[in-house]
Amino acid sequence: MTATAPTTLPRARATRTGFTLPRFGSNASFFVIVVVAAMLVLPPLVLMIWTSFTPGGSVTESGAISLGAYRDLVASDSFKDVAWDTAVFTVGASVLALALGSAMAWFVARTNMAGKGLVYACVFFSFAIPGMIEATGWILLFGKGAGIARGPIEDLIGWAPVVQSMPGIIIIQAWSWAPMVFLLLVGPFRAMDASLEESALTSGARRSTVLRRISGPLLAPSIFAVLILVVVRAVQAFEIPLFLGSSAGIRTFTTEIYSSLRKSFRPDYATAAAFGTMLVVVLSLGLYLYHRATKLGSRFATVTGKAFRAREADLGHWRWVAGGVTFLILLGYVAPVLAMVMTSFWPQLGQGDGLGEFTMKNYEQVADYRGIWDGVTNSLYVGVVSATWATLLCLVAAYIIVRTKVRGRQSLDHILSVPMVIPGTVLGLAFLITFLRVPIGIYGTLWILVFAFVAHYAPYSMRYLQPALLQISPDIDDSSRVAGAGTLTVFRRILFPLLMPAIIGSWLYVFFHAFRDVSIASMLYTAATPVVATQLLDMWKDGTAGALSAYGSMLSGASIVIGGLAFWLAKRFGFKL
Amino acid sequence: MHIHLRTATVISVISVALTSLLTACGGSNGEAGGETNAAATAFTYTGSDRDTYLADCAKKEGSVTWYTSLAGGVIDDMIKAFNEKYPDVKVKTFRGDESDITSRVVQESQADRLQGDILELSSDAYRELADIGALATFTSPVTAKYSERFTLKNDEGKILGIGDRASYVSFAYNTNKVPDADVPKTLDDLLKPALKGKLALTDSTTGVRFIGNVLTTLGEDAGKAYLKKLGEQNIRIESVSGSALAGLIAKGEVASSPGIFRNHAQQLIKDNSPIKWVAIEPVTANVGYAGVFAKAPHPCAAMLLTDMLLSEDGGKIYEKKQYPRPDEDLGFKSWVPDETYKTAKDYEKAFTTWQELFEKTFS
Numbered sequence: 001m002t003a004t005a006p007t008t009l010p011r012a013r014a015t016r017t018g019f020t021l022p023r024f025g026s027n028a029s030f031f032v033i034v035v036v037a038a039m040l041v042l043p044p045l046v047l048m049i050w051t052s053f054t055p056g057g058s059v060t061e062s063g064a065i066s067l068g069a070y071r072d073l074v075a076s077d078s079f080k081d082v083a084w085d086t087a088v089f090t091v092g093a094s095v096l097a098l099a100l101g102s103a104m105a106w107f108v109a110r111t112n113m114a115g116k117g118l119v120y121a122c123v124f125f126s127f128a129i130p131g132m133i134e135a136t137g138w139i140l141l142f143g144k145g146a147g148i149a150r151g152p153i154e155d156l157i158g159w160a161p162v163v164q165s166m167p168g169i170i171i172i173q174a175w176s177w178a179p180m181v182f183l184l185l186v187g188p189f190r191a192m193d194a195s196l197e198e199s200a201l202t203s204g205a206r207r208s209t210v211l212r213r214i215s216g217p218l219l220a221p222s223i224f225a226v227l228i229l230v231v232v233r234a235v236q237a238f239e240i241p242l243f244l245g246s247s248a249g250i251r252t253f254t255t256e257i258y259s260s261l262r263k264s265f266r267p268d269y270a271t272a273a274a275f276g277t278m279l280v281v282v283l284s285l286g287l288y289l290y291h292r293a294t295k296l297g298s299r300f301a302t303v304t305g306k307a308f309r310a311r312e313a314d315l316g317h318w319r320w321v322a323g324g325v326t327f328l329i330l331l332g333y334v335a336p337v338l339a340m341v342m343t344s345f346w347p348q349l350g351q352g353d354g355l356g357e358f359t360m361k362n363y364e365q366v367a368d369y370r371g372i373w374d375g376v377t378n379s380l381y382v383g384v385v386s387a388t389w390a391t392l393l394c395l396v397a398a399y400i401i402v403r404t405k406v407r408g409r410q411s412l413d414h415i416l417s418v419p420m421v422i423p424g425t426v427l428g429l430a431f432l433i434t435f436l437r438v439p440i441g442i443y444g445t446l447w448i449l450v451f452a453f454v455a456h457y458a459p460y461s462m463r464y465l466q467p468a469l470l471q472i473s474p475d476i477d478d479s480s481r482v483a484g485a486g487t488l489t490v491f492r493r494i495l496f497p498l499l500m501p502a503i504i505g506s507w508l509y510v511f512f513h514a515f516r517d518v519s520i521a522s523m524l525y526t527a528a529t530p531v532v533a534t535q536l537l538d539m540w541k542d543g544t545a546g547a548l549s550a551y552g553s554m555l556s557g558a559s560i561v562i563g564g565l566a567f568w569l570a571k572r573f574g575f576k577l
Numbered sequence: 578m579h580i581h582l583r584t585a586t587v588i589s590v591i592s593v594a595l596t597s598l599l600t601a602c603g604g605s606n607g608e609a610g611g612e613t614n615a616a617a618t619a620f621t622y623t624g625s626d627r628d629t630y631l632a633d634c635a636k637k638e639g640s641v642t643w644y645t646s647l648a649g650g651v652i653d654d655m656i657k658a659f660n661e662k663y664p665d666v667k668v669k670t671f672r673g674d675e676s677d678i679t680s681r682v683v684q685e686s687q688a689d690r691l692q693g694d695i696l697e698l699s700s701d702a703y704r705e706l707a708d709i710g711a712l713a714t715f716t717s718p719v720t721a722k723y724s725e726r727f728t729l730k731n732d733e734g735k736i737l738g739i740g741d742r743a744s745y746v747s748f749a750y751n752t753n754k755v756p757d758a759d760v761p762k763t764l765d766d767l768l769k770p771a772l773k774g775k776l777a778l779t780d781s782t783t784g785v786r787f788i789g790n791v792l793t794t795l796g797e798d799a800g801k802a803y804l805k806k807l808g809e810q811n812i813r814i815e816s817v818s819g820s821a822l823a824g825l826i827a828k829g830e831v832a833s834s835p836g837i838f839r840n841h842a843q844q845l846i847k848d849n850s851p852i853k854w855v856a857i858e859p860v861t862a863n864v865g866y867a868g869v870f871a872k873a874p875h876p877c878a879a880m881l882l883t884d885m886l887l888s889e890d891g892g893k894i895y896e897k898k899q900y901p902r903p904d905e906d907l908g909f910k911s912w913v914p915d916e917t918y919k920t921a922k923d924y925e926k927a928f929t930t931w932q933e934l935f936e937k938t939f940s
Contacts, residue, residue: 078940139830144813145754146829246780246816249940259780259816265705265925267680368653370670436688443690526692527642527671538672541817542648545824 030406033397037415040455044430045280045422051433052277055270069270070278078251086252088166089173089241090234096174097234098227100329101181107322108182109189111313114323118330123179125333128563130516131176132536133552135243137336138163138172140343140350140549144247148339148350164247173240175332177233181226188222207313225293232286235279236423238519243540253279257425258522269433276426283421337556344549362550369539369547371530379515379532382446386453387511391503393454394461399491402469403477413462420459427456428523444526452524453514460513461506468502469495501573508566516559619876620715620869627718631884632663634877640667641878644678644693646702647865648820649841651898658894659885666878674781674818675702682870686711691872694879697886699782700740701915701924703866704729707737708921713871715880719887727903729866738868741886742900745911746783746819746861749837751826752851764791764857767835768806775832777813778939779822783836783863784814786914788931788938790861793917801934808938827852838863839907840899859912864903 052070056063073079104122107113141149142163150160162168192215200210241252251259257275261267315322343349344363348356366372397412419427431452435443442448472495480490496503518533525534532555539548622630635641645652656668671681671693679702685691686709696703696712706712707729714735720728727740748761759771767776778784791807792800813831815822823841825831827850835857842854867886873879885891892902901907918924 078936081940143830145825145831242816247813249814251940261680265676265679265702265928266683365650368657370653370656370668374669432684436684436690443685443688444692527644527669528692540821541674542672542820544649545821545828 026400026404026406029396030400030404030409030412033393033400034412034415036393037397037412037458040451040458041415041418044427044434044455045418047434047437048273048426048430049277049280051269052273063270069274073271073274078256082251082253082256085166085245085250086235089170089237089245089250089252090231092166092170093173093177093234093237094227094230096170097177097181097230098223100174100178101226102185102223104178104182104326104329105185105189107326109186111315111322112319113315113326114319115326118323118326119182122326122330122333123183124563124567125330125337125560126176126179127512128559129333129337129556130518130533130536130559131239132243132516132518132533132540133340133556134176134333134336135172135240136540136548136552137338137340138168138244140339141336142168146350148343151350163244166245166248166250168248169240169244169250172244173234173237175329176240177230178329180233181230184226184229185219185222188219192218221293225290228286228290228293232283232290232420235283235286238423238425254423254425254519257429258519261429261523269429272429273433276423276429279423279426280421283423287417287421337553340549340556341553344546344553347546347549362546363554365544365547366550366554369535369544369551372535372551375530375532375535378446378529382449382453382531383511383515385446386450386457386514387507387509389450390454390457390461390510391465391506394458394465394506395499395503398462398465398469399495402466403474413466416458416462418459419455419457422456424456424517424519425523427452428520431455431520432523444528446529448524449514449521449529449531452520453510453517456517456520457510457513460509464502464506464509465499468499472498504569504573508570512563512566616713616869616871616873616876619880620713622880623716631877631881635663635875635881636665638875638878639665640669641694641875641882642669642671642692643695643697643882644671644682645697646673646675646678646699647697648672648818649844649898651894651900654894654898655886655891658890659882662885663878663881666881668882674783675699676782678702679705682706682711683709686872689872691870692874693870694873694875695867695869695882696738697741697865697867700729700864700866700913701786701928702782703738703868704915704921705925707731707868711870711872712737712868713873715869715883717880717884717887719884723887724904727864727866729868736868738866739887740864740903741867741891742865742895743903743905744841744863744865744900745839745856745907745909746786746836746863747839747854747856748833748835749823749826749842749852749854750833751829751831752853754829754832760853760855761835761857762855764794764803767857768803768810772810772833774811776810777815777822777825777831777834778836779819779834780814780816780935780939781818783819783838785928785932785935786861786863787836788935789914789927790859790912792931792934793912794859804934804938812939814939823852843899856909858910860909862903862911862913864913865900 053065053067054063055066055069055072104119108116108119139147141147142161143150144162144164147160147163150162153160163172196218197210197214200214201207205213236254237252238254238258241250242255242258245252246255253275257272257279260272260275261269342355345358345360346355347359347362394416397416400406401409401413422430431448432443435448442451476494476498477490480494481487485493516533518537521531521533522537525531530538536548536551536555539545539551619631619634624630643652643656652670652672656670659668660666671678673681675698678696678698682691682693682696683706685693691711696706698706703712714731714733714737716736720736720739723739728736729738729740731737748767750760755772755775759769761767761769761772766772778787788804791803794800795803815825815831817825819836819838820841822831822834823837823845826834826837826842827845827848829851837854839854839856839860842852845852846854867883869876869879869883895902915921915924918927
């Protein structure tokens with residue numbers, strides 16, 4: 001299929017055939033979707049900003065307008081530390097993730113390294129295992145006081161790493177994002193026209209010179225765009241800084257928002273909202289730069305009409321070394337989960353000699369844990385409903401944007417993109433403030449979580465659906481209409497099946513992320529609406545470590561099975577994940 | 578992101594209109610108090626058929642929501658025992674530390690969206706919530722067994738809460754990580770060079786109360802000077818509950834802490850974990866109070882669960898998990914944080930000061 005700019009039927013023809021929705025129908029659909037999208041996204045954001053400028057009030061009553069919350073925040077002793085920690089973490093994790101991910105992409109796309117499948121296994125594990133479980137597993141392995149792996153390593157080399165440290169959280173976070181960087185870069189690396197490199201090599205340039213003078217500059221815009229995206233993700237990071245950073249006194253903006261609401265007997269919404277607003281401003285700037293970079297990237301065309309395959313460099317014996325290193329990287333994803341599974345059966349592991357006593361006690365404790373099945377069913381419900389609604393909303397929105405000429409249709413894309421700049425904790429806070437005020441019974445139900453997830457993941461869902469729709473030539477619609485089909489029939493019989501891979505991809509993306517999300521859920525759950533993520537968080541805070549390892553192991557197992565199934569389906573039916 | 582002026586105008590108009598609508602909808606009633614008739618009847622019912630009346634009514638209600646700062650298996654054990662008696666009443670819980678619970682109750686009460694029916698919470702936070710009118714007065718045949726000292730009453734002498742359990746916070750250590758010779762017996766001993774880098778505290782209310790204990794015991798100036806020295810001991814701060822911190826000590830992840838609950842340590846000792854708890858006097862007493870929310874959506878079930886916590890059966894479950902009743906003498910001097918303060922407001926003020934000092938000392 002070729003990429004084609006969106007076009008629509010000439011108006012006169014549409015009117016003559018009478019097969020399209022009447023104009024007021026398109027307008028009405030546009031209006032409904034704009035209102036739904038705006039209702040989801042804008043009131044929480046505006047109310048949060050308003051709250052930050054009206055300190056001293058309560059959740060339902062605003063204080064007087066002032067800059068007090070910002071003034072107090074910036075003047076506080078901890079602000080500089082928090083800003084510094086956030087900056088160091090963001091720069092460190094982004095640069096390292098970029099280095100690791102682009103190296104993976106380069107080796108897979110441009111060399112004959114051994115074991116390329118291992119890189120895809122890394123992608124799978126980072127996709128399937130929730131960050132909270134990875135973090136807990138890392139504490140078991142390299143925890144400051146009792147990490148199982150620390151003793152033997154210290155005996156061997158006289159020193160062992162500690163995960164509860166700035167380098168520790170930077171490495172672990174970078175590790176978890178490297179597969180995302182890999183996926184974003186492996187395409188451009190593969191699609192690069194190799195003729196320029198080959199010409200340089202033929203002319204006698206050394207490989208390093210080619211990399212520096214030819215390949216580097218060609219790929220720079222793509223790499224820069226990915227870097228900005230990773231920076232944006234790093235500023236939004238929550239689980240790793242919360243689980244591992246807090247023990248080392250590392251506080252980031254997102255963890256500060258979470259804890260500032262829990263510091264005193266009366267929650268300080270203005271301070272949390274001021275933190276949130278600042279983050280939104282910073283991230284908006286980041287996203288603006290990202291859009292500039294991607295626009296710039298289009299000027300450096302790496303894909304041409306010429307048929308070629310990027311040349312794979314022969315690494316010789318080094319291809320096995322590259323495979324070995326990749327295996328070690330893969331171990332980084334598997335080891336924490338293995339550590340968790342082991343300690344769930346042998347809790348004394350690492351505290352003396354050998355494994356210690358085998359027990360099923362932790363699993364029995366999980367079975368007895370309050371509301372455990374409610375959490376699982378709630379998570380499944382929220383995941384399924386959020387994925388379905390987000391995909392449906394974005395499908396209609398993408399159709400309006402790509403296939404109609406309704407005036408102002410681009411505003412839909414803009415509205416649905418707004419949550420990209422709102423970190424999960426901030427979005428959770430904004431929804432909390434909003435739905436405690438609104439006199440409709442959404443607070444305390446699963447719907448508040450569903451709405452927040454739909455808003456949060458809509459931008460990602462759009463990224464699946466909009467390009468897929470753009471790739472389907474409007475000629476196909478036109479032919480069907482000429483053959484007598486109405487708009488709905490065209491949508492149902494032609495577009496829907498053609499879009500199915502993108503629809504499934506979007507659905508699975510939202511489902512998995514909504515199922516495991518902790519940043520939004522931790523702000524919005526109540527006694528009636530526990531979800532798996534909040535139960536894990538509760539077990540961690542509550543000190544039910546045995547139950548946490550057992551529950552984490554069970555969830556990891558389930559995630560690997562479901563994730564494996566999703567990947568298998570993706571391969572079989574040709575959709576992207 | 579390039580947004581056209583017209584698009585920006587459309588977005589701004591929609592958002593302002595929606596926000597105005599929402600703001601207008603807000604501020605529902607803002608009052609925490611004012612119990613419903615059904616709640617008032619259930620909470621004060623004294624007829625001879627009280628048990629049957631409450632059980633039938635609770636069955637119709639179908640569920641009860643329990644807000645608590647209790648941690649660990651005691652919650653599950655209590656629910657299990659309750660459900661053996663009342664299998665048709667589903668118990669939902671919201672667990673958190675005192676700040677989690679109070680901020681949740683305050684925000685839900687202000688928005689008139691309270692989800693909780695029954696509260697079991699440390700005395701200082703409990704008084705805060707009583708002060709804003711979130712709690713109802715109640716009568717129960719079991720309240721007579723409790724002493725006046727641990728019975729919270731309103732101005733009319735009606736019961737707002739009963740101290741159903743106590744837990745004591747002091748020093749615990751991993752026996753493999755801290756030799757007996759280094760185990761502190763007084764606050765000054767915590768400054769020993771041998772303990773440098775080996776101490777931890779939680780940043781929850783348990784950690785903050787430790788600051789209160791120091792300031793109350795040593796006095797304002799001496800206390801601050803002491804904390805300055807303690808800050809130089811490289812105290813590790815964990816964002817977990819006291820129960821979780823005890824678990825970290827048992828595993829050896831953390832060597833020791835002056836903020837560990839005696840009952841959590843005792844439970845871990847029963848599981849053969851290498852942990853010991855010692856009393857550094859005065860030991861901070863964390864007295865848990867039980868009571869019902871004025872706007873409880875399920876008042877009958879709330880009253881039954883409150884009865885359960887205060888009953889002999891409830892006492893046995895607490896005892897099994899090493900929580901004594903507050904009156905029990907364990908042989909050491911204790912300090913109940915909020916008892917020193919006349920009003921909840923005074924305590925809140927002091928607590929805020931401790932919290933600021935905590936951040937300054939350990940961040």
